[in-house]
Amino acid sequence: MKKVLVLGGTSFFGKRLVQLLIDEGKEVTIATRGRTQDSFGETIKRLTIDREDKSSLIQAFKGRQWDVVYDQSCFSPVEMRYSCDALKDKVKRYVFTSTMAVYEFGIQRKEDEFNPNTYTYIYKNRGDYKGYEGYQEAKRAAEAHLFTQTDFDSVAVRFPIVVGKDDYTNRLKNHVMKVKNNQDIGIESLQNRYSFILSKEAAKFLYHMGESTFIGPINAGAKNDISMDQLITKIEEILKKEARVTTAITSENVSPYALGGSWSIHTGLVNSLGMDFSDCERMLEELISYYVQQEV
CATH class of the missing domain: 3.40.50.720 (NAD(P)-binding Rossmann-like Domain)
Structure with a gap:
């Protein structure tokens, strides 16, 4: 090439x-x-x-x-x-x-x-x-x-x-800021899993x-997937603050990851080709910490 x-x-x-x-x-x-x-x-x-x-x-x-x-x-x-x-x-x-x-x-x-x-x-x-x-x-x-x-x-x-420090959509950051600011996060199911x-x-x-x-x-994606419950818990632990999760979803509080079910992929094929990616939980922890530090 x-x-x-x-x-x-x-x-x-x-x-x-x-x-x-x-x-x-x-x-x-x-x-x-x-x-x-x-x-x-x-x-x-x-x-x-x-x-x-x-x-x-x-x-x-x-x-x-x-x-x-x-x-x-x-x-x-x-x-x-x-x-x-x-x-x-x-x-x-x-x-x-x-x-x-x-x-x-x-x-x-x-x-x-x-x-x-x-x-x-x-x-x-x-x-x-x-x-x-x-x-x-x-x-x-x-x-x-x-x-x-x-x-x-x-x-x-x-x-x-796709997430990262350059993520212009701010979807992950949105969750962090809502927890920090004591705002409701509308999530229909905390058990939905995402890659x-x-x-x-x-x-x-x-x-x-x-x-x-x-x-x-x-x-192609990070190792493993994660539930919304696990994601919210990680934000709570890093912020040392309890999230206000609600199933009474409105256009103002709805999670940017609010989908109709789990959105998770198997990465066995790409791994078999020798390609490796970051661990999902560790990757998200680092990004959550980054967003928290940005707003201090």
């Missing part, structure tokens, strides 16, 4: 991926809408695209070749179809950032529990997918198009909840997938 195209790459762990590629001496091009400034200076090339306008991709990619494309910004099968059509014969390997949302709610979901090769879908635009169920359908359909309608050496990396991954480890794994020969869907 020498020449790399990144669709997206200007926020969160996408930025980490681009920086890692630069540090490893790759020739990097990012393709975005051009609305978000980046800090990469002259170390990268930039293309402006509209993922819902096929002609803009064809024009941007005209006369260019890459070894690998990392797709960080696909949120519909239409976007996947357009990018794949525009990149036909221009790239060998396609690494798609997918999500564990492709699975039904549950604990320790394995890769074969969602098969994109047999998934029936229709092509819709990003704006047609609403809420969590829409997000799930969009990512499933995007995977299905990639694996069934293209000839790339393709990988779909199914990430769990996480550090942003720097997500970027590192994506990089590794670009260099790898692995093909297919793969889960």
